Amino acid sequence: MTTFPASSTTPQATAADRLRVAGVAVSAIAAVALSFLGSGAVVGTPISEVADGALSADATAVAPGGPAFAIWSVIYAGLLALAVWQALPAHHADPRQRALGWWIAASMLLNAAWFLVVQLELLALSVAVIVALLAVLVRIFLGLTRTAPSSRVEAVVVDGTMFLYLGWVAVATVANTAAALRAADVDPFSLGADAWAVIVLVAVAAVSVLLAIAGHGRLAVAAAMAWGLVWIAVARSGDTGFTSVPAAVAAGGAAAVAVLSAVIVRLRTEAARRRRTDTARRRRT
Template sequence: METSTKGIGRQSLVIAAAVFMLIAAAIGAGAFGGDSVDELQNGALSAQGSYLAPAGPAFSIWSLIYLGLLAYTVWQALPAQRQDERQQAVGGWIALSMVLNGLWLVTARYLTLWLTVLVIALLLATLARIIVLLGRYPARSLADRLLTDGANGLHFGWVTIATVANTAAWLTQTVPEIGADAPDAWAVAVLVVVLVIGAASAWFTGRLAPALATAWGLSWLAIGRLTGEPESTPTAVTAIIVAVLLVVVGVVAVLRRRRLAGTRDRAPLGR
């Protein structure tokens, strides 16, 4: 009885977080009036806000992420998931990620730019925790893999590049002299760090979705630097290379994970 009550509580928490996320996202995005997101914070969050800002179409991935999170919310609320060990482990963290997701847009609209950096950093840390936990509790069904791993993997991958862009926008606004003499070099250096972190994440977790989402953002970052302002061919070329490498590492990591899983399944008892 206690376990069932705990499961219902977790399911209700996720539903409440999803509702908050949608309402906060609508308010933050200006659905009820006000500037669009790229006009907030004096344009710092626009595609021209920094050398590391993706072009506008990149943000269409949010539609897929929101759809995935809503589908997950409905699926996890089914009775079959009420006492599921995996959902009990990650449900609270996923709820927190959705709250922080909505809170970021509200912060961007009503508060300061540095607070958006703080919120998105907390969101990234929360999503990283979710990915780690998902690795400890393997999915038992295709629906679980698509809705829990897929939706949260895309969320994590996109927020990785969004955190870079958000931080770069804040630094550009507050301390523009940083990297002013060699902006291309600074941008390339940051992208190399993104590659190291993204590749390590893909390799050790064996997940492709985060790499795909990050690569999507990097691809539009490259387009933004080639076709818009600020223009930077070195940054664009580096972003393309990093995007390709992340996908390659992600694919290899998934194949490696499946091979290791198959080896364990075939291992004789007692070994």
């Protein structure tokens, strides 16, 4: 069972801490507001219709089905909750926030930037933005997994939110890149959509295993990746749109790998922790 150690001393908040807190809060509001506007819900073009539908659910063999994007509602709610949590006076000088707060703010601003770039139909630039976002989220992931959260609330609001964010963006990066290549009419090595879909989805499965190992079996990352992958499988299995049996099978298999690898690593990690605890207890007696 995961423990949540309480700090014996509360660090004193500084002006730099207060600036960081404000930066994260403003970035969260900007991310939610600009993503709503950039989605085309009120102004602009719906994302699925941008660049002649390059980002629609049936544009490529690795495009997730439309319902997959509902996960953004959970992620944005988590980001707002995170912004509120870190703004509470007790958390201004939180060591984890001191180390990662500006990275979290950067992830939110990159998210907002992606929507603006897509509205301008700059698909190649959108790939650069989402790759940068993925890199920032990996940095946050590695930072959070090095230290334990101080409470269950922090574990859910901070770790849970950022890990869901990472898992989804990992899948979205693949879909975004495929969309940009298709829009540019680029087929590397002329392998065809099905072959590239299988290759890419196998790579995504491998990445999910690496993240499970690096994160000691963090389930939120695996859940978000599996969510996106399952919706790719569903979208490729339908009677309409871009149908691809190889892509559907590969996506379903990758989703299973993501979940199973996280569960196995987590169980092994918990077992190792229990063994260490039992060994320490025996040595004291």
